[in-house]
Amino acid sequence: xPRAPNTAAPLISSKxxxxxxxxxxVAGAVVIADQLADLAASVLAKNPTPxxxxxxxxxxxxxxxxxxxxxxxxxxxxxxxILLGHRKMIRSLGALHFLAALLLFAGFLGFALDWAEVRLxxxxxxxxxxxxxxxxxxxxxxxxxxxxxxxxxxxxxATRGHGKQxxxxxxxxxxxxxEGAGE
Amino acid sequence: xxxxxxxxxxxxxxxxxxxxxxxLDVAQLLPSTDFAxxxxxxxxxxxxxxxxxxxxxxxxxxxxxxxxxxxxPLRRAAAVTHLLVGLGLLxxxxxxxxDAGRLIEGMAGGEATAFxxxxxxxxxxxxxxxxxxxxxxxxxxxERPRTLP
Numbered sequence: 001x002p003r004a005p006n007t008a009a010p011l012i013s014s015k016x017x018x019x020x021x022x023x024x025x026v027a028g029a030v031v032i033a034d035q036l037a038d039l040a041a042s043v044l045a046k047n048p049t050p051x052x053x054x055x056x057x058x059x060x061x062x063x064x065x066x067x068x069x070x071x072x073x074x075x076x077x078x079x080x081x082i083l084l085g086h087r088k089m090i091r092s093l094g095a096l097h098f099l100a101a102l103l104l105f106a107g108f109l110g111f112a113l114d115w116a117e118v119r120l121x122x123x124x125x126x127x128x129x130x131x132x133x134x135x136x137x138x139x140x141x142x143x144x145x146x147x148x149x150x151x152x153x154x155x156x157x158a159t160r161g162h163g164k165q166x167x168x169x170x171x172x173x174x175x176x177x178x179e180g181a182g183e
Numbered sequence: 184x185x186x187x188x189x190x191x192x193x194x195x196x197x198x199x200x201x202x203x204x205x206x207l208d209v210a211q212l213l214p215s216t217d218f219a220x221x222x223x224x225x226x227x228x229x230x231x232x233x234x235x236x237x238x239x240x241x242x243x244x245x246x247x248x249x250x251x252x253x254x255x256p257l258r259r260a261a262a263v264t265h266l267l268v269g270l271g272l273l274x275x276x277x278x279x280x281x282d283a284g285r286l287i288e289g290m291a292g293g294e295a296t297a298f299x300x301x302x303x304x305x306x307x308x309x310x311x312x313x314x315x316x317x318x319x320x321x322x323x324x325x326e327r328p329r330t331l332p
Contacts, residue, residue: 067200067204068200068201068204068205068237068240071197071200071201072197072201072240074197075194075197075244078190078193082185082187082190085185087185090185128214129211132211133211136204136207136208136211139203139207140200140203140204140207143200143203144200146196147193147196147197147200150193150196151193154189154190154193157186157189158185158186158187158189158190159185159186
């Protein structure tokens with residue numbers, strides 16, 4: 001079976017537009033690096049104690065509180081790869097998403113185990129707030145895991161076909177009108 | 184060719200997750216907010232303003248997904264939502280300015296300056312997003328259905 005090429009027919013052919021879209025890669029990477037650096041600074045500011053359940057619990061909560069920014073950076077990277085027709089990049093992003101989902105799910109399991117220990121240390125006055133924050137972080141973590149797995153699957157499925165299939169039919173990015181839609 | 188259309192539902196999912204996170208963050212402040220006092224109302228609006236970029240990005244992604252997927256029956260619902268949210272934000276402006284005016288009477292020096300800057304920022308966001316909401320609602324109602332780039 002012949003292998004799919006690393007690049008597909010690009011959706012944007014103008015050279016200057018492609019250069020501009022290429023900056024989305026840089027922007028997405030900078031956003032992710034900035035968030036990771038900021039997270040590292042917050043975590044390392046105080047003496048890191050990974051042996052403590054409360055420390056691990058707090059770090060996971062901090063990571064999840066930044067999920068929106070990571071998702072926005074993710075959209076930037078995928079948009080650039082799709083518009084530029086970088087099939088190999090989309091597949092790499094897909095593989096990274098599977099890895100991220102795996103790590104995040106492992107983190108979620110650890111978070112759930114730590115919760116059982118940390119909740120005993122929470123003063124009565126803060127129990128409600130603690131429970132809400134835990135629910136919020138847990139829910140968001142599961143949703144991000146789901147989106148990561150889904151992104152990985154879509155990244156591989158969308159790049160599975162060969163060059164001649166579906167050519168010229170991509171209303172998401174080319175603005176061509178769907179047949180019969182809304183008529 | 185890359186099947187870009189397969190990514191459209193993902194755009195919507197990312198938009199929903201971002202919207203959910205911002206909503207949960209704002210909701211966390213609700214139990215401790217006293218809406219009967221000007222300070223409580225102003226504090227809640229400051230919190231809402233601080234999260235406005237997240238709300239804006241989520242809205243953009245959801246609209247992009249909606250138009251790219253060609254879900255035209257949902258356009259009217261999106262239009263009405265945008266019109267209502269836009270009107271709501273604009274209606275909050277006089278209440279917010281009245282409350283902020285009452286609060287600033289008790290402030291002086293640097294504290295008053297910082298508060299004025301925060302009020303100006305929140306007022307700008309309410310006015311800009313309210314107007315943008317109305318324009319987006321009008322666009323979604325009036326514009327001929329076609330898929331978006």
